[in-house]
Amino acid sequence: RKEVEQDPGPFNVPEGATVAFNCTYSNSASQSFFWYRQDCRKEPKLLMSVYSSGNEDGRFTAQLNRASQYISLLIRDSKLSDSATYLCVVNMLNKAAGNKLTFGGGTRVLVKP
Amino acid sequence: DTGVSQDPRHKITKRGQNVTFRCDPISEHNRLYWYRQTLGQGPEFLTYFQNEAQLEKSRLLSDRFSAERPKGSFSTLEIQRTEQGDSAMYLCASSSRLAGDREQYFGPGTRLTVT
Numbered sequence: 001r002k003e004v005e006q007d008p009g010p011f012n013v014p015e016g017a018t019v020a021f022n023c024t025y026s027n028s029a030s031q032s033f034f035w036y037r038q039d040c041r042k043e044p045k046l047l048m049s050v051y052s053s054g055n056e057d058g059r060f061t062a063q064l065n066r067a068s069q070y071i072s073l074l075i076r077d078s079k080l081s082d083s084a085t086y087l088c089v090v091n092m093l094n095k096a097a098g099n100k101l102t103f104g105g106g107t108r109v110l111v112k113p
Numbered sequence: 114d115t116g117v118s119q120d121p122r123h124k125i126t127k128r129g130q131n132v133t134f135r136c137d138p139i140s141e142h143n144r145l146y147w148y149r150q151t152l153g154q155g156p157e158f159l160t161y162f163q164n165e166a167q168l169e170k171s172r173l174l175s176d177r178f179s180a181e182r183p184k185g186s187f188s189t190l191e192i193q194r195t196e197q198g199d200s201a202m203y204l205c206a207s208s209s210r211l212a213g214d215r216e217q218y219f220g221p222g223t224r225l226t227v228t
Binding site: 004008032034042043044045046049087089099100101102103104105106 | 146217
């Protein structure tokens with residue numbers, strides 16, 4: 001079983017619609033959670049951190065459910081420029097694990113006019 | 114440009130050859146990471162350095178792979194006797210312990226093709 005699992009998609013989303021997707025993680029010792037965005041053939045870039053209380057950044061809302069070990073991302077009022085792969089990332093931030101990021105396989109989102 | 118840089122951006126090599134990649138992190142970042150990404154997958158951790166010390170290595174890093182960060186600034190990743198399975202994007206990232214390592218900044222990657 002992979003440490004971080006995501007639905008690979010693609011999620012085909014009409015422009016202006018809302019899309020949401022989750023990822024699950026297996027290691028309960030995970031301490032930090034992030035969503036990264038990766039455009040085709042580009043490097044990953046941090047979209048947002050995910051906090052226990054949930055957090056919002058403009059049209060993007062992230063939620064964390066530690067009990068069920070899943071993270072979600074919701075995109076409202078989708079724009080064509082939101083088309084990308086969204087990578088779910090966890091970090092254990094302890095001495096034994098070092099500071100490595102563990103990535104999911106990514107969820108591909110395609111926003112269409 | 115003060116971001117993470119990597120060189121070369123693309124490398125095509127024949128099976129059995131050795132290759133070396135370079136990463137220059139953001140100048141004040143003391144932590145440096147190498148990841149590997151294959152098509153359709155997320156990046157996978159290979160190794161990381163705090164200053165010049167290599168603190169963790171993934172089991173993915175076979176004995177054909179070696180990474181160095183001799184002066185705590187730039188890093189090199191060498192692959193000896195390349196195999197077709199080594200074809201991937203090799204990503205370097207850096208972070209600052211002083212900033213709490215909240216974000217790792219990635220370079221543009223080196224795309225390796227082994228023929």
